[in-house]
Amino acid sequence: MTPEERAYAAARREGGSAQPDAVRRLSWLRIAGFIVLLVAGSAAVVGFRTASHSARVAAPVSxxxxxxxxxxxxxxxxxxxxxxxxxxxxxxxxxxxxxxxxxxxxxxxxxxxxxxxxxxxxxxxxxxxxxxxxxxxxxxxxxxxxxxxxxxxxxxxxxxxxxxxxxxxxxxxxxxxxxxxxxxxxxxxxxxxxxxxxxxxxxxxxxxxxxxxxxxxxxxxxxxxxxxxxxxxxxxxxxxxxxxxxxxxxxxxxxxxxxxxxxxxxxxxxxxxxxxxxxxxxxxxxxxxxxxxxxxxxxxxxxxxxxxxxxxxxxxxxxxxxxxxxxxxxxxxxxxxxxxxxxxxxxxxxxxxxxxxxxxxxxxxxxxxxxxTAGQVTPAIAPSTAVDSGAPAPVATQIVDDPATSPYAIWNPTLPYAQGTKIVWRHNVYQAKWWTQGDQPDTPVTSAFETPWTLIGPVLPGEHPQPTPTLSAGTYPAWSATTTYRAGARVLYDGIGYQAKWFTQGEVPGLVVSDPGQTPWQLIKHS
Missing domain, CATH: 3.20.20.80 (Glycosidases)
Known part of the structure; x- marks a missing residue:
């Protein structure tokens, strides 16, 4: 339970309660209130809490x-x-x-x-x-x-x-x-x-x-x-x-x-x-x-x-x-x-x-x-069974990512990734801070500067691969290996739109290269 939930629960228990000595002196009111509650039924449960309820004051929460x-x-x-x-x-x-x-x-x-x-x-x-x-x-x-x-x-x-x-x-x-x-x-x-x-x-x-x-x-x-x-x-x-x-x-x-x-x-x-x-x-x-x-x-x-x-x-x-x-x-x-x-x-x-x-x-x-912040309970850390009881250490469960439920491509150690690229690894989404290849996203490091990956968060329930934005034929001219393209030129290749980053001829759009920064084509994310 969060601090706010505990605080809210405490406020409900207090309900604007009277002081303990006052309630003891006026105990007959509590009896009368009980009779009223019997007559009113369950409607009073959700009603506005008043001073006639519990006298116990909860410990302060902050x-x-x-x-x-x-x-x-x-x-x-x-x-x-x-x-x-x-x-x-x-x-x-x-x-x-x-x-x-x-x-x-x-x-x-x-x-x-x-x-x-x-x-x-x-x-x-x-x-x-x-x-x-x-x-x-x-x-x-x-x-x-x-x-x-x-x-x-x-x-x-x-x-x-x-x-x-x-x-x-x-x-x-x-x-x-x-x-x-x-x-x-x-x-x-x-x-x-x-x-x-x-x-x-x-x-x-x-x-x-x-x-x-x-x-x-x-x-x-x-x-x-x-x-x-x-x-x-x-x-x-x-x-x-x-x-x-x-x-x-x-x-x-x-x-x-x-x-x-x-x-x-x-x-x-x-x-x-x-x-x-x-x-x-x-x-x-x-x-x-x-x-x-x-x-x-x-x-x-x-x-x-x-x-x-x-x-x-x-x-x-x-x-x-x-x-x-x-x-x-x-x-x-x-x-x-x-x-x-x-x-x-x-x-x-x-x-x-x-x-x-x-x-x-x-x-x-x-x-x-x-x-x-106060009033929070720090969870106890369970002792290691392997150390304390002599039992064998538990076998780690292999986490396997499913392409059908992953919003981004699953990390591949053989592929290069440009700065800003998002991938999925072990049910979590990571984003590349700079160009990287072969660096496992969850490799333990002592400092964030030692890894090229930033952990964004978990794969969420119900997620699926983001579709590649395909375009209708004729949206852009079809790419041609013999045409010379200048920076800003747009083409269509296998139904996907690309824009030239610089002068290029004969270089296939979308081709995986050792350094993504070297390809002259960038994906058009929206038309």
């Missing part, structure tokens, strides 16, 4: 889950353990596609299918899980249009959210609500009803869905619009994992405060606002329970507000505060930016999606925040 800007270029290899120190990540952002407001897309640039084919997103998520990590998907963000804005039908909106949840098999989602349109009353109501509908559907199928609200704050806490978004969720009886405060871009509200001081003030205020919001919804939260529904997300380095720069000391201060008050979640925007910009970046006061704008070592912020 998790560090930084954001990844999935569509930023160059692509951040979050699945690569050598680059992404944190294995638990929030992937952003899913928004409406440009063509259909009810169709989810990544950054309005990739449909879910396009993200799988162009960015290999599904496989990379599977690889992250292979190494013990988990993902949460974030809807919304500052750019583009959050699904609830344009998708006016609640049923279609719920289906759009569910398509993403089902596609990536996630048990937790993040709703990043920014801007006037995203926080309007009708949009907030529609979003809340759709999310509650999805939660109920998941419960009926035996699954849970933890829901986080990510909202802007000032040093005084949630803005009026943020409080309204929260209230709409509680009115719809959405079971929230918590509210994640965007401790960034304070602007004029900072009013002379340091960022560290503003963060402390904002988070303290949010905890109090949660108590008030739940009280209005008929649920009592203790102070400890409120803090366990609070998250914090700073924008590392240079913020969008030119005068605000969240430095390494600010990060250390926030970590101590989060640990002291037992916040449930700590994030940051974003791991893509967790590095210095370098000497070729002209103006560090201009925010970059790929660097922080301050002097730092790569992954410095991540290393500061990683210790925040």
């Amino acid at each position: 998790s560090f889950m930084p954001y990844v800007d999935v569509t930023a270029t160059p692509q951040y290899a979050f699945e690569d353990a050598s680059k992404a120190i944190s294995a638990n990540l929030v992937l952003g952002f899913v928004v409406s596609s440009k063509a259909n407001a009810c169709e989810p897309s990544w950054g309005a640039s990739y449909s879910l299918d396009q993200a799988a084919s162009t960015m290999d997103l599904d496989r990379r998520i599977a690889r992250l899980r292979q190494r013990g990590g988990q993902v949460m998907v974030s809807f919304g963000g500052a750019a583009n249009s959050e699904l609830a804005i344009g998708c006016a039908d609640t049923g279609n909106l719920a289906a759009a959210y569910r398509a993403v949840v089902d596609r990536y098999s996630v048990n937790a989602v993040d709703l990043d609500i920014e801007g006037t349109d995203a926080s309007s009353s009708d949009v907030s109501t529609r979003r809340a009803e759709a999310i509650r509908s999805l939660q109920l559907a998941r419960e009926r199928s035996g699954h849970r869905l933890a829901v986080w609200l990510t909202l802007p704050v000032t040093p005084s806490g949630l803005t009026a619009s943020g409080q309204a978004v929260l209230a709409a969720m509680l009115r719809a009886k959405v079971e929230l994992a918590g509210v994640n405060a965007m401790t960034m871009d304070y602007g004029n509200s900072l009013d002379g405060q340091s960022l560290a001081g503003a963060n402390r003030s904002a988070l303290t205020a949010v905890a109090g606002q949660l108590v008030d919001a739940y009280r209005v919804a008929g649920v009592h939260l203790s102070s400890a329970q409120a803090w366990q529904r609070v998250g914090a997300t700073p924008m590392i380095g240079q913020n969008d507000v030119a005068a605000e720069r969240f430095g390494l000391e600010d990060a250390k201060s926030l970590l101590v505060f989060a640990q002291t008050h037992h916040l449930r979640r700590l994030s940051m925007w974003s791991v893509n930016r967790d590095q210095a910009c370098g000497p070729n970046y002209a103006n560090v006061s201009i925010v970059s999606v790929n660097c922080s704008g301050i002097d730092q070592k790569t992954a410095a912020f991540t290393r500061i925040f990683v210790p925040f």
